[in-house]
Amino acid sequence: MKILVVGKGGREHALISAFNDSATDTELYCFPGSDAISEIAECVEVDGLEALIDWMCLNNIDLCVAGEESYLVKGEGLANLCEKAGIPCWGPHKQSAQLEASKEFAKEFMKRHNIPTGDATGCADIEEARAAINGVYPAVLKFDGLAAGKGVAVCPDEATAEEFLQEVMVERRFGDGRLLVEECLIGPEVSVFAAVVDDQYLIFTPARDYKRALDGDHGPNTGGMGAVASRQLVSEELLNRIEAEIVKPTVDGLVKDGLPYRGFIYFGLMITEAGPKIIEYNCRFGDPECQAVMPIVGGDLAAFCEAGAKGDLKSELLAFSEGWSVCLVRASAGYPESSRSGDVISGLEEVDDSARVYHAGTRKNAEGQWETNGGRVLAVVAGGSDRESAVEAAYAQLEKVSFDGMQSRTDIGTFNF
Structure with a gap:
């Protein structure tokens, strides 16, 4: 099976390693890849998504896997272009990937489908943001678009909030875009991943990542300084509740809204006193959670993703370690x-x-x-x-x-x- 993974980071290195370990005989490629990835996969050098699609067609690629989120919403969208070319893609269409690309879109989706989450106000400029905060701290501020995991700030006071607002709404560190002022949810965080194939899903091993740079969750926000993963991370009762209140309603909502989805989805959750609430969606595996989860996924990930990209969820192809x-x-x-x-x-x-x-x-x-x-x-x-x-x-x-x-x-x- 010829598989091409799109991306270049640690998550993609972990995914390609897992495909390499699969029972299915694989021939692996990556775009754009890295020196480390090139040791187990051939890195493809082309200019842009359209050229990549042409290359995949010429080289008879059996499966394209979206690792990095930006390609899902760039141009026409990776999965959309793959569909036009007849290439099975493990990753959602551009319109569905708005769940990650626009936090305001995601929040409206959650509210529309009664999925537990915190209250939020969308703001077009710094004055609207200040009014939405209204002196209530801690305040959670989120840039609406993609920001490589760095577009969120939990601000304990006015000074830190103002610093972030200047950076995002005036200096435009992440480019043009709106800002969300969200209710600050309190509790331990849990990352839950699922493989979604149309109206079906399979929940993977839960994980917890650590975004702050310093011990004790102090210091600036990062893309992630580490992660743990285990089936033991949450109780069976809590995982059942997460499935019933968040995972299933999300999958049902995608179908109801006509949003095609075949690929991984990440649920960033806060376990509050009122129960699990969703903080955000990612339309791919998390990083560095993927690096923690992949080593305890057994079975044939390559065959699983290929079948899923073609519309068949074959849960029996995978097994999960209890460690x-x-x-x-x-x-x-x-x-x-x-x-x-x-x-x-x-x-x-x-x-x-x-x-x-x-x-x-x-x-x-x-x-x-x-x-x-x-x-x-x-x-x-x-x-x-x-x-x-x-x-x-x-x-x-x-x-x-x-x-x-x-x-x-x-x-x-x-x-x-």
């Missing part, structure tokens, strides 16, 4: 405000075979050494039968990998437990 998986991120100097490239990475060859290393912001230099090339550089993932042993195993392997200016949290898998 724990812990993902630890090494970030570069300056992250998240900036990133530093060119720092040589050492110790990768010392990581045990029982663990996995997924590259996100790395490259090979002229001497063939791995070096930093981005904010979140790589993730080290290890597992165990219980949370404590998985955390210990992951940190033992992470200690072997180092580079100048590296940043990591020391409490992934222990904080909020």
